[in-house]
Amino acid sequence: MNKKLKLAVCQNKVIADKDKNLLKMKKMIAKAVKQGVELIILPEMFNCPYDNHYFPIYSEEIPGGKTYEFLSKQAKEHNIYLIGGSIPETVVEDKDEKLYNTSLIFGPDGKLLDKHRKIHLFDVDLSDGVTFLESNTLSYGEKVTVVETELINIGVAICYDLRFPELMRLMVDKGAEMIIIPGAFNTVTGPAHWETLLKARAVDNQVFVVGASPARNLEADYHAYGHSMIIDPWAEKLHEAGSKEDVIIQEIDLTKLEKIREELPLLKHRRSDLYKLEEI
Numbered sequence: 001m002n003k004k005l006k007l008a009v010c011q012n013k014v015i016a017d018k019d020k021n022l023l024k025m026k027k028m029i030a031k032a033v034k035q036g037v038e039l040i041i042l043p044e045m046f047n048c049p050y051d052n053h054y055f056p057i058y059s060e061e062i063p064g065g066k067t068y069e070f071l072s073k074q075a076k077e078h079n080i081y082l083i084g085g086s087i088p089e090t091v092v093e094d095k096d097e098k099l100y101n102t103s104l105i106f107g108p109d110g111k112l113l114d115k116h117r118k119i120h121l122f123d124v125d126l127s128d129g130v131t132f133l134e135s136n137t138l139s140y141g142e143k144v145t146v147v148e149t150e151l152i153n154i155g156v157a158i159c160y161d162l163r164f165p166e167l168m169r170l171m172v173d174k175g176a177e178m179i180i181i182p183g184a185f186n187t188v189t190g191p192a193h194w195e196t197l198l199k200a201r202a203v204d205n206q207v208f209v210v211g212a213s214p215a216r217n218l219e220a221d222y223h224a225y226g227h228s229m230i231i232d233p234w235a236e237k238l239h240e241a242g243s244k245e246d247v248i249i250q251e252i253d254l255t256k257l258e259k260i261r262e263e264l265p266l267l268k269h270r271r272s273d274l275y276k277l278e279e280i
């Protein structure tokens with residue numbers, strides 16, 4: 001394992017124009033690359049407004065869609081690992097069309113290493129005014145996603161998936177050392193839970209956790225919280241964006257993970273004679 005890793009989160013303001021979103025992202029990626037980063041992380045639905053109305057319109061088949069090609073090219077051109085936030089994905093099977101909220105993970109050669117489809121859909125009706133029914137348009141992902149890279153082993157889950165500690169622990173049991181969450185929490189659940197959940201998952205599992213949110217766009221119907229964040233395995237916040245567009249860059253010391261796991265070996269202290277967690 002390399003001992004230091006420089007990474008970036010590109011927190012873009014998503015608008016209802018896919019091409020402009022991609023162009024903006026291209027500039028943000030170039031800015032991060034100039035600082036020598038090896039891993040770049042984009043937000044949930046970074047190219048499509050977070051809105052059931054837009055998901056089918058912006059959706060792409062994988063491989064081959066415009067955003068897929070864009071991400072692959074960016075990864076290759078800049079020789080970086082790229083976690084492509086998420087995009088709406090169309091899957092056609094036996095004339096049956098399904099949409100997923102899908103994160104694409106590219107290696108420095110531009111090849112797709114894996115993809116994660118959001119497992120838990122955000123179906124909520126909050127008294128403070130946030131109502132969302134993702135299952136109106138989206139289908140449920142069925143796979144736990146962990147990717148081995150030359151930098152670090154990366155688990156990827158999307159937004160609402162963060163609220164399910166069993167999934168995070170499963171990723172850690174499959175080797176994840178960093179959990180990446182492209183996530184569009186909102187102005188109600190964001191201030192209440194985003195940082196707490198990211199820190200809880202870090203301290204529970206002794207992993208780095210990165211949350212990548214879109215910037216807030218008050219002209220959109222759904223107001224993303226922003227506040228992309230990088231947390232270390234001691235649950236210390238290393239970097240945080242505000243609510244506006246930003247590229248946050250952080251060098252992390254990977255030896256911290258080994259050190260914390262050695263000094264406080266909670267993963268080894270589990271009582272597997274009393275309880276266990278299984279992937280089905």
Ligand SMILES: NC(=O)CC(=O)C(=O)O
Nearest residue numbers: 122159160184185186189
């Ligand atoms: N948008 C989501 O998927 C989740 C979210 O906003 C929350 O859990 O809060």
